[in-house]
Amino acid sequence: RPRILSGMQPTNDSLTLGNYIGALTQWVALQDSYDTLYMMADLHALTVNPEPERLRERTRTTLAQYLAGGVDPERSTLFVQSHVPEHAQLAWILSCQTGFGEMSRMTQFKDKSAKQGADSTTVGLFTYPVLMAADILLYDAALVPVGEDQRQHLEITRDVAERLNTRFGDGTAIVPEAHIVKALAKVYDLQEPTAKMSKSTTGKGTIWLLDDPKVMAKRIRSAVTDDGSEIRFDPATKPGVSNLLTIFSTLSGRTIAALEEEYAGKQYGHLKVDLADLVVETFTAFQARADVYLSDPAELDRILARGAEKARSIAAGTLSRVYERVGLLPPA
Ligand code: TYM
Numbered sequence: 001r002p003r004i005l006s007g008m009q010p011t012n013d014s015l016t017l018g019n020y021i022g023a024l025t026q027w028v029a030l031q032d033s034y035d036t037l038y039m040m041a042d043l044h045a046l047t048v049n050p051e052p053e054r055l056r057e058r059t060r061t062t063l064a065q066y067l068a069g070g071v072d073p074e075r076s077t078l079f080v081q082s083h084v085p086e087h088a089q090l091a092w093i094l095s096c097q098t099g100f101g102e103m104s105r106m107t108q109f110k111d112k113s114a115k116q117g118a119d120s121t122t123v124g125l126f127t128y129p130v131l132m133a134a135d136i137l138l139y140d141a142a143l144v145p146v147g148e149d150q151r152q153h154l155e156i157t158r159d160v161a162e163r164l165n166t167r168f169g170d171g172t173a174i175v176p177e178a179h180i181v182k183a184l185a186k187v188y189d190l191q192e193p194t195a196k197m198s199k200s201t202t203g204k205g206t207i208w209l210l211d212d213p214k215v216m217a218k219r220i221r222s223a224v225t226d227d228g229s230e231i232r233f234d235p236a237t238k239p240g241v242s243n244l245l246t247i248f249s250t251l252s253g254r255t256i257a258a259l260e261e262e263y264a265g266k267q268y269g270h271l272k273v274d275l276a277d278l279v280v281e282t283f284t285a286f287q288a289r290a291d292v293y294l295s296d297p298a299e300l301d302r303i304l305a306r307g308a309e310k311a312r313s314i315a316a317g318t319l320s321r322v323y324e325r326v327g328l329l330p331p332a
Contacts, residue, residue, distance in 0.1 A: 002142040004030055004179075005135060007039040007081065010058040011048055011199060014210035015065050018187040018197035021250045022147030026181060028070040030145060036076040037139055037311060038066060043081045043088065044132070047125045061290075063300055065209060068290035079307035081135065086315035090134035091127070093322055097163050098130050098156070107152060133157040137164075138315045140174040148185040149196060154178035168325040184250060190223040193239040213284050217276035220244075231263040231271055241268065248275050251282050 006027060008019055015024070027038055040059045050058070059080055066078060081087055103109070106129055113121040132153050136144055137160070144154055154176070161173035189195045191205030198206065205223075207216050225240040233256045235242040248271070249256045263271050293300060324330065 001033070001035045003139055004034040004036045004143045004145060005039070005139045005141040006037075006145050007041040007044075007135060008062060009041045009045045010055065010062040011045045011050065012208075013058060013061060014208040015062065016187075016197055016199055017207035017209065017247065018147065019199075020069060020209060021184050021187050021247065023145060024066065024069040024071070025184070025250060026145040026179065027066070027076075030143070030179070031072060031075045034143065037079070037141075037307075037314075038071055038076055039079050039081045039135070039311070041081050041132075041135070044128060047122065047128055049122075060297070060300055061210070061294065063304065064290045064293040065286075067293050067303075068286045073303045073306075077307045077310045078303055079311045080304055083304065083308035084138075084311045084315050086138055086312070086319045087131065087134050090138050090315075090319055090322060091131040093326060094133050094137070094160055094164075095127055095130045097167070098133075098160055102156065102159070103127065103129065106156070108149070129153045129156050130160075133160050136176050137161055137173045138318050139311075140314075140318060141176045142174065143179045144176050145179040146185075147187075148180060151178060151180060164322070164325075168322075172322060172325045183246065187247065188239060188243040190219055190240075190243070193224055193243045207279070209283055210287060210290065213280040213287075216283060217280050220276040220279055221272045223272060225268045225272075229267060231266060231268065232260055241271070244271060244275055248278065251275075251278050 004027075006023065008015065008023065027036065030036055040062045042055060042059050045055055045058070063078060067073065071078065103126060109126060109128065112125060116125075129152075133156065136154075136157050144150075144157075146154065155178075158175050161175040164172040165175070187197045189197045189201065189203070189205035190207070191203055195205075204219055207219055223240060223244060225244075226238040228238070230238075231241055231245075232238060233242050233245050245256050245259055248254075248259055252259075320330075
């Protein structure tokens with residue numbers, strides 16, 4: 001079966017509704033037809049310089065949320081990025097095949113470093129996409145399910161893979177495809193529905209999956225909507241309502257067209273109240289499942305040990321293939 005690799009950074013106590021809709025639901029849907037590997041990208045999380053004990057904790061809560069969202073440890077390989085040293089090893093090889101100029105054009109880097117200023121921007125933040133390319137190429141992944149904000153990182157991963165094949169021969173790397181489901185790949189901030197819902201905001205426009213459900217409901221009910229009163233999916237003129245419809249459709253499994261029909265002639269308030277109820281119902285159950293996993297650290301450890309073992313067995317093979325192709329002398 002073709003392989004899939006994806007991951008999230010354990011940078012917060014909770015994932016967001018954007019992570020859930022743009023990535024996690026896709027991960028779950030793909031487990032039946034692919035060999036799926038999902039990781040906690042703790043090495044990437046070091047780029048925000050987290051407090052050490054919190055990073056460890058968040059790596060576990062992130063795993064618990066993958067599981068609560070429906071990732072099945074029997075069908076998917078779940079692992080911590082830093083448990084597989086080959087990620088950092090391949091990243092070095094790839095960094096020697098990546099242009100300084102092309103890295104400098106990465107929009108996420110430009111945005112983040114502009115905010116931080118040159119003196120507090122680390123080299124790790126700069127080479128972040130190279131490590132991400134290593135994550136993907138290490139598993140010969142065919143498909144990488146992510147949200148829209150990762151598209152550019154996927155493109156550079158493909159460029160680097162093609163470059164390796166040109167320079168060192170076909171089959172040195174598998175060129176991966178991004179799996180970005182257009183309708184779900186960008187969930188917007190509830191207060192500013194033309195901006196991405198993001199982990200780095202402290203505002204009221206983000207839904208945190210482990211937040212108090214009452215707070216979640218309140219945030220949905222106070223979401224910014226648009227001029228007019230018609231409940232219709234039209235992101236260009238009705239970004240707020242369209243975002244709510246996307247969320248509603250994903251959580252209910254109903255089509256946007258069916259929702260438009262049901263809410264024809266009703267007011268924005270009706271939609272918000274119903275969606276708030278659905279969010280509370282969905283994530284109360286989600287949190288209960290996450291709590292069960294979090295209350296059994298030994299089970300989480302077992303899942304991670306098994307995952308790391310499987311991941312390493314694939315990663316080691318790829319790394320030695322690449323080492324050999326680029327001309328490193330194998331140890332005697
Ligand atoms: P991260 O941790 O920022 O986000 C995890 C996933 O959630 C998606 N996402 C969204 N999707 C829709 N709407 C939103 N508002 C939204 N916000 C976030 C992201 O696109 C992502 O799929 N660099 C990656 C982590 C990573 C990775 C990898 C991913 C490291 N190595 C290898 C794939 C393959 C990141 O920071 O995701």
